[in-house]
Amino acid sequence: MQVRVLFFGVLKDLVGQTSEAIVLREDATLADVLTHYETRVPALKTLLPSLALSVNQEYAGPEVRLHANDEVALLPPVSGGTPDRANEHVAIVRGKIDTQAVLEHIKRAEDGAAVVFEGIVRNNTRGRRTLYLDYEAYEPMALKLMEDLAVQAMGQFGVRDVTIVHRLGRLEIGGARSASWSPSVARTASRHSRPAAG
Numbered sequence: 014m015q016v017r018v019l020f021f022g023v024l025k026d027l028v029g030q031t032s033e034a035i036v037l038r039e040d041a042t043l044a045d046v047l048t049h050y051e052t053r054v055p056a057l058k059t060l061l062p063s064l065a066l067s068v069n070q071e072y073a074g075p076e077v078r079l080h081a082n083d084e085v086a087l088l089p090p091v092s093g094g095t096p097d098r099a100n101e102h103v104a105i106v107r108g109k110i111d112t113q114a115v116l117e118h119i120k121r122a123e124d125g126a127a128v129v130f131e132g133i134v135r136n137n138t139r140g141r142r143t144l145y146l147d148y149e150a151y152e153p154m155a156l157k158l159m160e161d162l163a164v165q166a167m168g169q170f171g172v173r174d175v176t177i178v179h180r181l182g183r184l185e186i187g188g189a190r191s192a193s194w195s196p197s198v199a200r201t202a203s204r205h206s207r208p209a210a211g
Contacts, residue, residue, distance in 0.1 A: 014039055014081040018046060021149055022089040024064075027054050037079065043068065044075035046085055064089060070154040086151045102163035103156055103177045110178050110189045119176050124196040132191040134184045148181045148190060155179070172196065 019032045028050070037045055043066050051058050065088040066073050079085070112131060120127050134146050163175040172195045179191045 014041070014079070016046070016079055016083045016085055019084065019086040019151060021086070021151060024057070024060070024087050024089055027056055041079050042075065043073055043077050043079065043085065047075060060089060067151070067154055070157055086154065088151060102175050103159035105150060105152055105155060106178060106180050107182050110180055110192050112189065112192055115176055115178060115192070119174055120196055121173070124173065127196040130193045131189050134186050134188050134190055136186045143186065145183055145185050146190065147183050150179070150181055166195070
């Protein structure tokens with residue numbers, strides 16, 4: 014059977030392409046895909062323990078059985094728009110994230126607060142100096158997972174809306190890599206009443 018394999022980050026450089034079709038036996042698993050590339054690209058062996066794997070845009074383990082025409086993605090750990098109808102709460106952009114514009118778009122008159130979380134590129138990673146980060150994504154899967162997180166957050170925390178934006182490409186130190194917005198109509202009491210002394 015044939016499956017399509019997608020490569021991201023350093024894997025793309027090691028394999029020398031962004032995707033390819035490979036032929037596997039009918040009862041193959043994701044482990045067989047890993048073995049195939051470990052044999053073909055020996056340098057990949059050191060990265061295998063840290064890879065995330067997916068089949069048809071869903072995270073999967075090495076034991077998952079594959080089927081003809083499956084799409085397999087090999088996702089390395091992180092290295093140095095406008096939402097559409099299917100992803101109404103999320104977007105992936107390549108330019109600067111305009112935090113204020115998104116905040117103005119999401120706020121409503123009935124909101125009691127709007128919270129913004131903005132992830133930025135710091136100048137070190139685990140104690141090592143960082144000059145910049147270069148983000149890329151398996152976009153269909155990233156959008157799907159981001160949308161799932163947004164919907165889950167609205168249900169779990171009782172907020173009216175959530176918007177998540179992530180930036181791709183090269184980001185310099187201090188640049189916003191991701192941002193999320195959450196307006197809420199719910200308010201919690203800031204003071205508790207005390208019984209009268211008597």
